Amino acid sequence: MTPRLPRLAAALLAAVVAPATACAQNATFTGIGFLNQESRGSWVYGLSADGSTPVGDSRYSDGLGGFQAMRWRAETGIEGLGLLSDTARNSTAFGASTNGGVIVGAGNSDPGWQAFRWTESGGMVGLGDLPGGDFWSQAKAVSGDGSIVVGSSRGGGASNGLAEAFRWTEQTGMVGLGFLPGGSYKSSSASGISDDGKVIVGGSNSAEGGRAFRWSEETGMVSLGTLPDGFGSGATAISPNGHFVVGQSAVKESNGNFTRAFIWSEDAGMTALPNLPVDYLGLVSRVADVADDGTAVGSTDVVYHDYSGRTYATVWLAGKEAVTIEALLLDYGIDVLAMGWQLEFAYGVSADGRTIAGHGLSPNGFYEGWIAHIPIPTPHSLAIFALAVVFGPRRSR
16 A cells, blocks of 8 residues: 555544545535446546536456446446447546536547547447548547537648547548647647637647647637747646636756646736645646636646655646645545545546546555535645655556
């Protein structure tokens, strides 16, 4: 089992048998469980805008260690979404429509790794790929009504072995979005879409190097630049209302090159999201999703001066500080560390910024998805950031 803070040792036995849901001051925290109790593991990679439906994947009982796309809802718990063919072993979900009724991702299929769109009535349906090159496609996000899917696919105009961002509808099929101008090779990917489907974000190679982009039918693909002293960037998500874009930028700092989370708006341009208030030797921040008010979620890798470190699931409250989600929950009386959890990654936030989902190490030592509901933002006690434990194990397959 991964080392925990000393204060957890006495509580560990109780934590193993504690209920998966904790409630305090109208906030809740829930572990989503597993598709297979014999081979445990679940990972959350997205959340519907209404906050009802985390999506991702989980180990399932095929006897071969495969992973199946899943969703979770409070009424039904965790549900497997299936596979693209009878011979397939793996599928994973990355995005969901506003109400969670349409889910997109990718999985093994007879032609190769393939983007899919899942609905309750139609199940999992492959979306094909762009013509040319090896068969490969992956869907990362879907519009609010579930009608427009975005992702990337090999072929199209991409350089050999690389991918091009795509937009899919039932009427048009998969259509490439192109690339930013210039560059020694052609490569792009789409990772987010606004609720109305009019704006798509992602990353593309360009004459200046890798750059985050914002695409619309009116403007085409437009670079968002980098942070100051930056030499690369990529966008990971756009708020449902289309106002905010988030992602990462590689920057040069006095002690080396690091990845920093950013937020972009048409009014303010690209600005760095604040770092966790810790005394660090090295720090890398990544942002995965953003709410309509600019509240963003992701993760932060911290290396302390004694070379110990940890990965923290992180929330950047709109216009305020960065705080670990463990700290945010503690403000509401939910001590996930004492329960035996170690929250490492946040991948989804609802449109109103009140629900967050991700995955981390659960009391039994397995990675498990989780969902947390926070009623309102509160001031935060930053003293609890004096945490120093070794990095937990990364997911391995």
